[in-house]
Amino acid sequence: xxxxxxxxxxxxxxxxxxxxxxxxxxxxxxxxxxxxxxxxxxxxxxxxxxxxxxxxxxxxxxxxxxxxxxxxxxxxxxxxxxxxxxxxxxxxxxxxxxxxxxxxxxxxxxxxxxxxxxxxxxxxxxxxxxxxxxxxxxxxxxxxxxxxxxxxxxxxxxxxxxxxxxxxxxxxxxxxxxxxxxxxxxxxxxxxxxxxxxxxxxxxxxxxxxxxxxxxxxxxxxxxxxxxxxxxxxxxxxxxxxxxxxxxxxxxxxxxxxxxxxxxxxxxxxxxxxxxxxxxxxxxxxxxxxxxxxxxxxxxxxxxxxxxxxxxxxxxxxxxxxxxxxxxxxxxxxxxxxxxxxxxxxxxxxxxxxxxxxxxxxxxxxxxxxxxxxxxxxxxxxxxxxxxxxxxxxxxxxxxxxxxxxxxxxxxxxxxxxxxxxxxxxxxxxxxxxxxxxxxxxxxxxxxxxxxxxxxxxxxxxxxxxxxxxxxxxxxxxxxxxxxxxxxxxxxxxxxxxxx
Amino acid sequence: xxxxxxxxxxxxxxxxxxxxxxxxxxxxxxxxxxxxxxxxxxxxxxxxxxxxxxxxxxxxxxxxxxxxxxxxxxxxxxxxxxxxxxxxxxxxxxxxxxxxxxxxxxxxxxxxxxxxxxxxxxxxxxxxxxxxxxxxxxxxxxxxxxxxxxxxxxxxxxxxxxxxxxxxxxxxxxxxxxxxxxxxxxxxxxxxxxxxxxxxxxxxxxxxxxxxxxxxxxxxxxxxxxxxxxxxxx
Ligand SMILES: Nc1ncnc2c1ncn2[C@@H]1O[C@H](COP(=O)(O)OP(=O)(O)OP(=O)(O)O)[C@@H](O)[C@H]1O
Ligand SMILES: [Mg+2]
Numbered sequence: 265x266x267x268x269x270x271x272x273x274x275x276x277x278x279x280x281x282x283x284x285x286x287x288x289x290x291x292x293x294x295x296x297x298x299x300x301x302x303x304x305x306x307x308x309x310x311x312x313x314x315x316x317x318x319x320x321x322x323x324x325x326x327x328x329x330x331x332x333x334x335x336x337x338x339x340x341x342x343x344x345x346x347x348x349x350x351x352x353x354x355x356x357x358x359x360x361x362x363x364x365x366x367x368x369x370x371x372x373x374x375x376x377x378x379x380x381x382x383x384x385x386x387x388x389x390x391x392x393x394x395x396x397x398x399x400x401x402x403x404x405x406x407x408x409x410x411x412x413x414x415x416x417x418x419x420x421x422x423x424x425x426x427x428x429x430x431x432x433x434x435x436x437x438x439x440x441x442x443x444x445x446x447x448x449x450x451x452x453x454x455x456x457x458x459x460x461x462x463x464x465x466x467x468x469x470x471x472x473x474x475x476x477x478x479x480x481x482x483x484x485x486x487x488x489x490x491x492x493x494x495x496x497x498x499x500x501x502x503x504x505x506x507x508x509x510x511x512x513x514x515x516x517x518x519x520x521x522x523x524x525x526x527x528x529x530x531x532x533x534x535x536x537x538x539x540x541x542x543x544x545x546x547x548x549x550x551x552x553x554x555x556x557x558x559x560x561x562x563x564x565x566x567x568x569x570x571x572x573x574x575x576x577x578x579x580x581x582x583x584x585x586x587x588x589x590x591x592x593x594x595x596x597x598x599x600x601x602x603x604x605x606x607x608x609x610x611x612x613x614x615x616x617x618x619x620x621x622x623x624x625x626x627x628x629x630x631x632x633x634x635x636x637x638x639x640x641x642x643x644x645x646x647x648x649x650x651x652x653x654x655x656x657x658x659x660x661x662x663x664x665x666x667x668x669x670x671x672x673x674x675x676x677x678x679x680x681x682x683x684x685x686x687x688x689x690x691x692x693x694x695x696x697x698x699x700x701x702x703x704x705x706x707x708x709x710x711x712x713x714x715x716x717x718x719x720x721x722x723x724x725x726x727x728x729x730x731x732x733x734x735x736x737x738x739x740x741x742x743x744x745x746x747x748x749x750x751x752x753x754x755x756x757x758x759x760x761x762x763x764x
Numbered sequence: 765x766x767x768x769x770x771x772x773x774x775x776x777x778x779x780x781x782x783x784x785x786x787x788x789x790x791x792x793x794x795x796x797x798x799x800x801x802x803x804x805x806x807x808x809x810x811x812x813x814x815x816x817x818x819x820x821x822x823x824x825x826x827x828x829x830x831x832x833x834x835x836x837x838x839x840x841x842x843x844x845x846x847x848x849x850x851x852x853x854x855x856x857x858x859x860x861x862x863x864x865x866x867x868x869x870x871x872x873x874x875x876x877x878x879x880x881x882x883x884x885x886x887x888x889x890x891x892x893x894x895x896x897x898x899x900x901x902x903x904x905x906x907x908x909x910x911x912x913x914x915x916x917x918x919x920x921x922x923x924x925x926x927x928x929x930x931x932x933x934x935x936x937x938x939x940x941x942x943x944x945x946x947x948x949x950x951x952x953x954x955x956x957x958x959x960x961x962x963x964x965x966x967x968x969x970x971x972x973x974x975x976x977x978x979x980x981x982x983x984x985x986x987x988x989x990x991x992x993x994x995x996x997x998x
Binding site for chain 1: 812814837843847850851854855857859860861862863864865874875878879880909910920923924927
């Protein structure tokens with residue numbers, strides 16, 4: 265007893281010592297960057313023009329106004345800049361994890377982010393621009409006028425925060441899709457930064473600019489534990505702003521306008537005004553619980569309906585492959601290979617965005633059809649294996665008793681094949697529950713999407729992550745137990761059959 | 765009542781039936797014997813259309829089957845002929861023939877109800893009688909996995925009889941069984957033979973041939989090499 269306490273004490277002491285060591289070697293962030301000779305900045309190349317994108321004619325070489333700003337800042341710090349590709353919606357978590365030194369990619373100064381990162385002075389002042397279809401006069405340039413309207417925007421953006429309580433936001437992950445869907449009539453309006461609206465919305469003749477609903481800032485984000493790096497970057501930005509270099513960079517990307525005049529005279533008071541006192545994050549509460557349950561409901565709904573489509577379709581494909589003759593058999597085989605051989609994400613994209621000009625499916629039906637058609641390919645193989653597991657002598661016995669092939673399949677082969685297939689079908693359904701999180705790319709807010717939205721709200725992934733995992737687990741665990749039980753039962757029957 | 769005339773059948777390039785011609789008379793029990801791979805099962809399967817043949821013809825009680833390639837899908841008329849022939853010539857396989865998801869009784873009732881349209885109650889009563897005839901009244905609710913090999917074969921025989929076939933084709937009904945079970949099944953077959961049921965029986969066992977057959981045919985390499993009384997052919 266005394267011995268084990270001594271061991272425990274030693275362990276605790278070691279941990280405390282290690283932690284103290286970590287704190288005792290505070291090589292500053294700026295020193296670290298200078299020593300490495302490189303400022304690593306996080307951005308998502310998928311965000312596209314004019315932020316960061318492949319040069320026309322030489323897509324390997326990255327250009328864009330943020331590339332130029334990063335290079336100018338790095339030069340001022342006496343290092344070179346290196347872009348670290350990172351999914352846009354995870355720039356802040358990746359910054360916190362230490363994947364790169366700073367994040368810069370049209371990162372708006374929002375309430376949610378102010379509480380998590382240090383923002384430098386801004387390098388661009390943007391407007392939230394509302395666009396609608398040219399022939400739709402019902403959209404007016406004010407937030408209250410958007411009540412009940414479907415308004416497209418990006419997840420975790422300032423526009424999303426503005427729209428959340430004012431309208432029905434439809435969240436996208438790319439900048440092209442919100443405008444494509446607006447043209448297609450799936451939404452009533454799009455609210456996004458003017459930089460995005462100018463490149464992706466304004467060129468579409470079917471759309472018009474309704475007006476600007478507010479302003480905001482793009483600034484670089486730095487880890488809160490590294491104020492020296494934040495100050496150094498801030499100083500570098502001040503230098504290139506004062507020298508007129510920032511203006512030339514913005515002009516080259518045709519981004520300069522009267523709003524940017526504010527950047528030159530940016531004061532400490534302006535900075536305080538921009539950052540303000542970060543509002544304390546709302547703790548996870550009853551409101552979030554309701555949202556999570558709704559997300560779980562959407563996940564369950566999409567999964568159940570998709571499976572309800574996948575099962576009969578898969579059965580048809582399996583029968584076509586086994587008994588449909590050469591033509592039908594080959595078609596069914598091609599379907600299975602095609603759907604299993606390409607990513608379901610791509611299939612969802614093609615179905616929802618690719619087919620939009622000819623077939624305008626709503627998001628939920630598209631999600632159900634897309635997942636259902638994909639899973640049908642897997643179900644087809646499960647049923648095929650189940651059918652082939654029924655001894656051929658049983659089918660021949662049925663035929664020898666005068667049954668037609670159809671009757672023999674219906675009465676003899678399929679009841680057994682489906683029973684054999686049941687554990688696998690159940691396991692596939694569990695996989696589908698989780699795969700259904702992919703449908704957020706076509707704007708369906710299901711459980712995982714709800715989790716990432718809430719995580720931004722409450723400034724933490726832990727609570728929402730655990731709640732989300734618990735809900736998935738609650739849905740899939742009972743099914744898993746059922747599948748295993750069925751499997752054991754069938755196993756027992758098969759052994760008995762083999763012994764007979 | 766069954767006439768096989770010059771039937772030739774090859775799997776890929778391997779000739780399995782090489783111009784077989786035989787007639788089987790109503791009310792007689794004929795044993796098909798011969799070495800393994802001689803073509804006995806294939807001949808049985810050709811007679812009730814589970815296997816198509818390359819040339820020759822098969823006639824069952826006036827219904828005629830001609831040659832056809834295995835890959836061609838039979839037309840509607842041909843399918844009807846096939847079904848009619850199968851109703852006249854019931855078949856019992858060596859093993860795994862029972863429907864595994866149905867009880868013994870349901871196995872026997874299944875085809876009368878769904879092929880002939882016999883009312884359920886009537887089919888059930890008839891199935892119970894047939895199970896009694898093969899000595900299995902007490903096992904009617906058992907599933908195939910709960911049946912011994914001999915019980916299995918007797919249910920299969922009852923099931924074939926339920927369709928009132930003109931003839932029974934049996935492919936080695938006793939070969940997978942231990943001696944006691946063999947005796948059970950042989951007794952049932954002897955009863956049927958005594959009752960005048962036409963049977964065509966593939967077997968390796970001379971005891972079975974002697975006990976119930978009144979004629980034996982030996983197939984070797986796809987040809988009939990002997991045909992006559994069991995004592996002569998054996
Ligand atoms: N579906 C098939 N495909 C290819 N070859 C086959 C097929 N069915 C049977 N054969 C071959 O045809 C030949 C005759 O087979 P068959 O089953 O008729 O012989 P058998 O006389 O019944 O033999 P056994 O006494 O072993 O049952 C064998 O060589 C067998 O390998
Ligand atoms: Mg055989």
